[in-house]
Amino acid sequence: MSIDGYLDRATGDRLLLSNEADLDRVDGVRAACDAIMVGARTVRQDNPRLLVRSPERREARVARGLHPSPVKVTVTAGARLDPCAHFFAAGDCAKLVYCASPALAGARERLGRVATVLDAGQPVDLRRVSEDLFARGVGRLMVEGGGTVHTQFLTNDLADELHLVVAPFFVGDSRASRFVGDGSFPWNPQRRATLAEVRQIGDVVLLRYALSDRFDG
Numbered sequence: 001m002s003i004d005g006y007l008d009r010a011t012g013d014r015l016l017l018s019n020e021a022d023l024d025r026v027d028g029v030r031a032a033c034d035a036i037m038v039g040a041r042t043v044r045q046d047n048p049r050l051l052v053r054s055p056e057r058r059e060a061r062v063a064r065g066l067h068p069s070p071v072k073v074t075v076t077a078g079a080r081l082d083p084c085a086h087f088f089a090a091g092d093c094a095k096l097v098y099c100a101s102p103a104l105a106g107a108r109e110r111l112g113r114v115a116t117v118l119d120a121g122q123p124v125d126l127r128r129v130s131e132d133l134f135a136r137g138v139g140r141l142m143v144e145g146g147g148t149v150h151t152q153f154l155t156n157d158l159a160d161e162l163h164l165v166v167a168p169f170f171v172g173d174s175r176a177s178r179f180v181g182d183g184s185f186p187w188n189p190q191r192r193a194t195l196a197e198v199r200q201i202g203d204v205v206l207l208r209y210a211l212s213d214r215f216d217g
């Protein structure tokens, strides 16, 4: 996020917040996960590939009997997703779409050839989604945004660890997406989160918070 807590600019091209060294660190975290989740708006706006980039990390995963890249996961209520988006088209890893029940039929028609479309109920509860992912073999899920998804994972106390990277500039436009929205967070003035690590990575800083006793320092 920016110094003022934004994940992007309000309009125009995607805003690059991290530097190369931090993007490489993120690639390492991705490679150590079983699945990566982003919200459907991030799929539409950023069109991310969500693949492990480093050939060495991909090879190391294959040597461990894994697919070169983790499973990709998204969640949607309206299912307005393009089957040609990189989320679906890049990499031959599994792609899961957790879709709210009312949009399920249309989603299966549109996306059924490129992903596994799952009925996530109505409303979609990310705790149930997480439990379903665990039942599918996902022990370690990396949630890469955006703010709507972050907010639900954090307010529902579903995250074990938070990696917050602060880029050295401001966005200064409240129309842009913030790191989190409003909500009742388990960490507050009475219950402070545990700061596990502070690491300078060039001109950005990584703050790692331990949010549960499952935190794997």
Ligand SMILES: NC(=O)c1ccc[n+]([C@@H]2O[C@H](COP(=O)([O-])OP(=O)(O)OC[C@H]3O[C@@H](n4cnc5c(N)ncnc54)[C@H](OP(=O)(O)O)[C@@H]3O)[C@@H](O)[C@H]2O)c1
Residues within 6 Å of the ligand: 001, 006, 007, 008, 009, 014, 017, 038, 039, 040, 041, 042, 043, 045, 046, 075, 076, 077, 078, 079, 080, 100, 123, 124, 125, 126, 144, 145, 146, 147, 148, 149, 150, 152, 177
């Ligand atoms: N800086 C970073 O590291 C970073 C990372 C990721 C994203 N971003 C930025 O974040 C922005 C997007 O964030 P955002 O908060 O607007 O959107 P988001 O979290 O990416 O996606 C929100 C969408 O996900 C679906 N969704 C989320 N929770 C749901 C639930 N419980 N039930 C059903 N559907 C649910 C809905 O999809 P439908 O609309 O399809 O129903 C909702 O509109 C973009 O500007 C992107 O560039 C930045």
